[in-house]
Amino acid sequence: MDNDFSNAPSNLSSEVWLPLPVAEWQDTNETLHLWTQIIGKIRLALAPKVNHWWHSTLYVTPRGLTTSAIPYGTRIFQITFDFLNHQLLIETSDGITKAIALMPRSVADFYQAVMSTLEDIGIEVKLWTIPQEVTDPIPFEQDIQHTAYDDECAQRFWRILVQCDRLLTIFRARYAGKCSPVHFFWGSFDLAVTRFSGRRAPDHPGGVPGMADWVTREAYSHEVSSCGFWFGKGSIEALFYAYAYPTPEGFKDYPVQPQEAFFSPEMQEFVLPYEAVRQASNSDAMVLSFLQSTYEAAANLGHWDRAALEYSPVLKL
Known part of the structure; x- marks a missing residue:
């Protein structure tokens, strides 16, 4: 795992409000939507409850989207989508950092990678694996249909955010x-x-x-x-x-x-x-x-x- 994140990709455009027509990234959009649901449901399951479901959301960072710190026993951890280096980072207060590649892969594969990584570092969580607010939802662990991940589109998504x-x-x-x-x-x-x-x-x-x-x-x-x-x-x-x-x-x-x-x-x-x-x-x-x-x-x-x-x-x- 490479932990040197000091250098941003050299292909970042200087344009501020980037184009991202729906047709150009529909497949990546659908996959990312489901990946963020997996990470959001982890925060929903473990974070202290806050009015209006504010404890379930993600936040924009200088590199992507994060859960922010989630309490777990006497530890805290956070999960972050890094759309510059295209990694999902899981970091804990006791010094553990794990990275999962953001690349073309099924929702089922991504779900398994996230859950097994959490288990490896001593974090147990049970999720309701049915996606929300999507048409014809497929349980995360069964979804081999959504596999697209275009680096450029994912990065534009974040830069617009x-x-x-x-x-x-x-x-x-x-x-x-x-x-x-x-x-x-x-x-x-x-x-x-x-x-x-x-x-x-x-x-x-x-x-x-x-x-x-x-x-x-x-x-x-x-x-x-x-x-x-x-x-x-x-x-x-x-x-x-x-x-x-x-x-x-x-x-x-x-x-x-x-x-x-x-x-x-x-x-x-x-x-x-x-x-x-x-x-x-x-x-x-x-x-x-x-x-x-x-x-x-x-x-x-x-x-x-x-x-x-x-x-x-x-x-x-």
């Missing part, structure tokens, strides 16, 4: 009320941040494909304004999105920014196409205006106490 994480983090900092981390949901395969009004919400009706209703109700137990980035699927290309639960009256007709944004009747949320962001002269300003104006749609129409919830930190130098 870096930019989205950066802007969502800026947006998150402007709120004093309860707010989620900026985190990656492996079920829906998207990066999100959620603001809360502080009030309870009516029970969610459920009906989300591939997700139990009681799971959805815990996620939406309180009023939210949520936004994020999704990589698209099928005929829908990558996009930024924003929605509210419960949806206040008049939400879909609220004037939001920028002009490229619109309310999608199919998705029942505001969307901003990623390609519009890529082509913009000021991509950061475009995304931040979308996040802010869609939040205002939820907060104004939902009668949130904005004066108490919003925040501009004053730094004393």
Whole structure:
């Protein structure tokens, strides 16, 4: 195992907002989705429970995605996708580091490699191996269908996440009320941040494909304004999105920014196409205006106490 990660690959483009059309990486997308579910379910099984399933998510790093530290007895460990060196790293607080290659391999093979490596270093975990929020799920240990891993596409996936994480983090900092981390949901395969009004919400009706209703109700137990980035699927290309639960009256007709944004009747949320962001002269300003104006749609129409919830930190130098 090579532990020298000091040199990044020399083929990294200087372009910030990289193209990644759905058709170009569909197979890698599906495989990565399932691999992240395996790692996310390990965190879900072992991490202390936190409201709205925040204990199950992954986080963007300067090299990929990580579980962050997971307690295990008197030890902690973390699992990280490194999309620069294309390795899955398992690191423990007692000095153990194991690496599993990210390469074309079946979900079943990846699952077996991860579980046997954990067992070798004294970490036992039992998973529900049925994937979530996917069509026609195959148990991880039986899935020899999904095998694709394209290095370039995986790296573009991560580099797009870096930019989205950066802007969502800026947006998150402007709120004093309860707010989620900026985190990656492996079920829906998207990066999100959620603001809360502080009030309870009516029970969610459920009906989300591939997700139990009681799971959805815990996620939406309180009023939210949520936004994020999704990589698209099928005929829908990558996009930024924003929605509210419960949806206040008049939400879909609220004037939001920028002009490229619109309310999608199919998705029942505001969307901003990623390609519009890529082509913009000021991509950061475009995304931040979308996040802010869609939040205002939820907060104004939902009668949130904005004066108490919003925040501009004053730094004393």
